Amino acid sequence: MTYCLGIKVASGLVAIADTRLTSGTEVTTNKKISIHQLENHSMFIMTSGLRSVRDKAVTYFKEVIEDQDRSFNKLYKAVNAFGQQVRRVANEDREALEEAGLNFNLYAIVGGQLENDDEHKLFLLYPEGNWVEVGETSPFFVIGNSNYGKPLLFRSLKYNSSMADALKVGFLSFDSTRVSANDVDYPIDVVMYERDSFHLTEHRFQKDDLAHLSLQWSMLLQNSVQRLPNDWMGPVLEKLREKV
Numbered sequence: 274m275t276y277c278l279g280i281k282v283a284s285g286l287v288a289i290a291d292t293r294l295t296s297g298t299e300v301t302t303n304k305k306i307s308i309h310q311l312e313n314h315s316m317f318i319m320t321s322g323l324r325s326v327r328d329k330a331v332t333y334f335k336e337v338i339e340d341q342d343r344s345f346n347k348l349y350k351a352v353n354a355f356g357q358q359v360r361r362v363a364n365e366d367r368e369a370l371e372e373a374g375l376n377f378n379l380y381a382i383v384g385g386q387l388e389n390d391d392e393h394k395l396f397l398l399y400p401e402g403n404w405v406e407v408g409e410t411s412p413f414f415v416i417g418n419s420n421y422g423k424p425l426l427f428r429s430l431k432y433n434s435s436m437a438d439a440l441k442v443g444f445l446s447f448d449s450t451r452v453s454a455n456d457v458d459y460p461i462d463v464v465m466y467e468r469d470s471f472h473l474t475e476h477r478f479q480k481d482d483l484a485h486l487s488l489q490w491s492m493l494l495q496n497s498v499q500r501l502p503n504d505w506m507g508p509v510l511e512k513l514r515e516k517v
Contacts, residue, residue, distance in 0.1 A: 274456035275417030276447055277305060277319035279382040280439045281395040281407050283432055286384045286466040287439045289447055290319045291417075293458040306462050307331055309338060309385075313471045316351060316385035317464050321416035322378045322400070323370070326362055330379060333358040346389040349396070349406075355383065356402035363400065380416040385466060385473070393468050415446075421453040422446035436465060448487050459483075 274295070280287040290306040303324070309316045318334075320327040334355045338345075345351040359379055367377045381398040395407040397414040407414055409432040415423060429442045440463065450457050459480040466473050 274454065275305060275321040276419075276422065276450045276454075276457040277321055277382055277416045278413060278422070278426075278443050278446060279319065279384050279395050279397075279407070279415075280413045280430065280443055281384070281393065281432075282412060282430075282434050282436060282439050283468075285436045285468045285470075286393050286395060286464075287436055287443055288317055288319060288382070288384060288462075288464040289440075289443045290462045291447065291451075291457050292460050292462065293456060294324060295456050302460065304462060306464060308464065308473055308475060309342075310473050311342060313388035314342060314345070314385075315466060315471045315473050316348065316383065316387070317466075317473060318355065319382045319416065321380045323375065326366060326370075326377060326379045329366070330355070330358050330362045333361060346387055348383070348385055348387050348390055348394040349404075351387065352383050352396045352398060352404050355381065356398055356404060359398065359400065360402040363402075382414050382416055386469070386471065388471075393466060413443075418450055418454050418457050421450040425449055436467070440465065444483065444486065445490055448483075448490065452487075 275291060277290045278288065288306060292302045292304060294301045294303050306317055306319045318331065320331070337354050337358065341354070345354065363377050370377055377400055379400050382395070383398060384393070384395040386393045395414065396404045398404045412432045413426050413430060425446050426442060430439060447461060460477050462475065462477050464473055464475050
């Protein structure tokens with residue numbers, strides 16, 4: 274499984290991707306985010322799904338970028354082109370995958386800014402090759418194992434959050450997923466993009482780099498639970514005592 278998170282706030286974009294790959298009992302590490310940076314073309318792609326499908330679609334798209342990069346002056350045009358390659362791979366491989374009992378399930382998060390975009394953009398691409406763009410009310414997309422990390426994002430992340438706060442909440446969302454699912458783990462790749470900068474910044478964090486934050490977060494959660502008031506439990510506790 275995978276945990277890839279893309280966040281759009283007013284000042285820029287934050288992307289976080291885990292690197293764990295599981296195939297039966299085999300566990301390996303592989304990068305799940307690719308970057309395209311050329312002058313005023315700044316774009317990243319994160320993927321979730323079968324690795325063979327992902328690698329093939331990304332390889333096809335790299336060829337398109339090499340030939341047609343200058344024709345993509347807005348990010349949605351590049352997303353359309355990547356969607357075409359996803360459909361191409363589906364046409365080539367879907368039947369064989371289904372015969373093997375596998376589903377074609379490639380999802381992608383594409384973010385960045387191209388020269389004619391009025392601002393930074395963030396898109397979610399579906400296996401069918403169609404897409405949606407993130408909105409200000411829910412300024413993030415998650416692909417892969419999304420059940421455990423979303424509650425924290427919904428509660429804590431706002432469109433006017435700073436990029437630093439977005440990264441902090443994004444890490445805690447990843448950490449909540451990591452402790453709940455054994456198929457999501459370190460290292461994690463982080464990409465940050467400041468609006469109108471046309472420059473992507475990338476960094477990889479190892480488990481030892483962030484273990485102290487995970488521990489501190491766990492302790493804060495425990496303390497917060499202890500500090501919550503108990504008076505609301507009165508009615509049910511009184512019924513419990515009556516039965517004793």
